[in-house]
Structures are given as structure tokens and as C-alpha cells.
Amino acid sequence: MRARLMNLVPLSHTLAFWMTNGLAGLASGLLLFMLSAGLTLVFSLMGVMNFAHASFYMLGAYFAFAIGDRIGFWPSLVLAPFVVGFDRRLRRAPRQRRHARARSDCRVAVHVRPGLSDRRDGQACLGPVATDRDAACHARRTVVRSVRRSVSALSRIHDGRVDRHAGGPDTRAQAQPYRSRDRGRPHAPRGCRGARP
Amino acid sequence: MMSIRVFTLVFALGAGLAALAGVVGGHAFVVEPGMADSIGPIVFVVAVIGGLGSLRGAFLASLGMGLLQTFAVALDIRYVAGRGW
Numbered sequence: 001m002r003a004r005l006m007n008l009v010p011l012s013h014t015l016a017f018w019m020t021n022g023l024a025g026l027a028s029g030l031l032l033f034m035l036s037a038g039l040t041l042v043f044s045l046m047g048v049m050n051f052a053h054a055s056f057y058m059l060g061a062y063f064a065f066a067i068g069d070r071i072g073f074w075p076s077l078v079l080a081p082f083v084v085g086f087d088r089r090l091r092r093a094p095r096q097r098r099h100a101r102a103r104s105d106c107r108v109a110v111h112v113r114p115g116l117s118d119r120r121d122g123q124a125c126l127g128p129v130a131t132d133r134d135a136a137c138h139a140r141r142t143v144v145r146s147v148r149r150s151v152s153a154l155s156r157i158h159d160g161r162v163d164r165h166a167g168g169p170d171t172r173a174q175a176q177p178y179r180s181r182d183r184g185r186p187h188a189p190r191g192c193r194g195a196r197p
Numbered sequence: 198m199m200s201i202r203v204f205t206l207v208f209a210l211g212a213g214l215a216a217l218a219g220v221v222g223g224h225a226f227v228v229e230p231g232m233a234d235s236i237g238p239i240v241f242v243v244a245v246i247g248g249l250g251s252l253r254g255a256f257l258a259s260l261g262m263g264l265l266q267t268f269a270v271a272l273d274i275r276y277v278a279g280r281g282w
Contacts, residue, residue: 011273021271022264029263031218031225035236036243036255038214044250045207054237056212060219061228073224080220085213 059084239266 011017039053063083068076083090226232243262247254 017271021267025264025267026260027225027263028267029260031222032236032240032243032263033256033259034218034221035215035240036247036259037252038211038218039240039244040247040250040252040255041214042208042211043244044252046204048208050208050211053211053215054233054240056215057219057222057236058230058233060216061223061232062219063216064220064223065228077217077220081213081216084216084219085209087212 056084059087 035053035057038056039050042048042050042053060080063080064073064076067079067083222232222236226235239262243259244255246262247256247258
């Protein structure tokens with residue numbers, strides 16, 4: 001009898017249904033709120049619509065997975081946001097090392113070994129010696145240049161906003177030589193520029 | 198220089214909030230490279246519905262969106278009367 005009644009009463013008339021799904025929806029909504037709070041914060045204070053915001057969500061999940069695998073969930077809950085938030089600052093030292101290595105490669109190929117140098121065919125040649133490190137350096141430069149161009153396009157938008165509101169002369173001074181250097185130079189091989197200070 | 202530092206700190210704070218959601222979401226759902234694609238559009242919809250830049254609006258919109266997503270799956274409602282669909 002009871003079983004027949006349970007079959008007749010629709011699921012959506014029970015309190016358990018509404019409680020369960022209401023709490024699940026609340027949890028899902030609060031998760032969404034944490035994400036959209038960060039997006040709203042960055043948009044309202046800085047005026048930047050961060051299209052990569054959900055990628056930080058993904059990064060946080062991955063870092064939490066990696067950290068929580070080693071030292072547990074609660075440390076990862078604290079550490080992962082810090083790692084994602086200060087990702088760039090944490091990676092600065094290795095990146096500068098990498099840039100320094102790239103620069104020294106290029107200088108060996110282009111700048112340090114010009115002039116009379118030994119070639120395989122025994123002829124002495126004047127000028128920069130093309131090695132296969134040149135090609136690697138050129139590829140690296142191309143990648144770095146394209147990344148830097150997109151970043152500088154973004155930061156130019158940001159700079160305009162900052163200059164309008166706060167009027168910082170130092171930000172202008174920082175953006176200006178970089179812009180002219182990026183546009184004015186020809187495509188000829190040149191040494192890899194180091195990391196911008 | 199100061200404004201750039203403030204910008205960086207605020208951006209880091211926003212990224213940290215997203216990562217905090219990611220820590221919870223990674224345990225609730227699947228950790229995969231495409232999880233940004235699955236939730237990213239929803240977040241934009243929430244931010245736009247709540248009014249861009251309004252935190253209270255984002256809160257209400259995210260709760261509404263969460264409930265809507267859950268009950269859209271859970272409820273068995275049809276708009277057109279009759280048997281079947």
C-alpha cells in the first residue's frame with residue numbers, strides 16, 4: 001500500500017527532494033559566486049575583463065591536486081590560491097635565468113664570435129657566424145616577440161587607463177621605450193634582449 | 198609604479214579567489230584541462246546578469262544560476278501538456 005502510494009506521489013512533492021536539490025544548488029551557486037567574485041573584483045577595480053579567469057580556476061584545481069596529493073587537503077586549500085595568485089612572482093627567478101642563458105647563446109652565435117673565425121671548410125670569414133644556434137635563437141625570439149606583443153597590447157590598454165586616472169609619469173616612461181623598440185627595429189638578427197627590468 | 202603594484206595585487210587576489218573555487222571545484226567535479234571551458238561561460242553569464250562590477254548582484258545571480266542549473270536537471274516539468282513530449 002505504502003509502496004503504491006510512493007509510486008503515485010510525484011518526487012517533486014516531497015520535502016526531501018527540495019532540501020536535497022536546494023542544498024546542491026546552493027553549493028553550486030556559492031562555487032559560482034567565488035569565481036564571479038574574483039571576476040567582478042578585477043573588473044570593478046581595474047576595468048579589465050579577464051577572459052582567462054576560469055583558467056585560474058583550472059590551475060587552482062590542478063595545484064590543489066598536486067599539493068593535496070603530498071601534504072593533504074587543508075594545506076592545499078591555503079597554498080593553492082597563493083601559488084596561483086603569485087605564480088608569476090614565484091617563477092620570476094627561473095625565468096630570468098632562462099633569459100640570461102638565451103642571451104648568452106645568441107651572443108656566442110652573433111656577437112661574440114664575429115670576425116675571423118674557423119669554418120668547417122677552412123675559409124676564414126668576416127662577420128657573424130651563422131650556426132644552428134642562430135635558428136634556435138630566432139625561433140625563440142619569434143615566440144618571445146609574439147607573446148610580448150600580445151602582453152604589451154594588453155598592458156597598453158591598461159596603461160591608458162592608469163594614465164588617465166592616476167597620471168603616473170613613470171608608467172608612461174616605462175611603456176614608451178619598449179614600444180618604440182618593438183616597432184622601429186628591422187627584422188635583422190640581433191641579440192636576444194634580456195628580461196625587462 | 199604604485200598603481201602597477203596595486204593592479205598586480207588585485208589581480209593576484211582575483212586569481213587566488215578563482216583558485217580557491219578551483220580547489221573546491223576540483224574535488225566536486227573532474228579535474229581536467231577542459232574544466233575552464235565548462236564553467237567559464239557560466240561565470241561570464243553570472244557576472245553579466247548580476248550587473249558588471251556589482252558584488253551583491255553577482256552573489257544573487259550566482260545563487261540563482263546554481264539553483265536554476267540544479268533544478269533544471271532535477272525537476273521533471275513539461276511546458277506542453279500531453280503524453281510523452
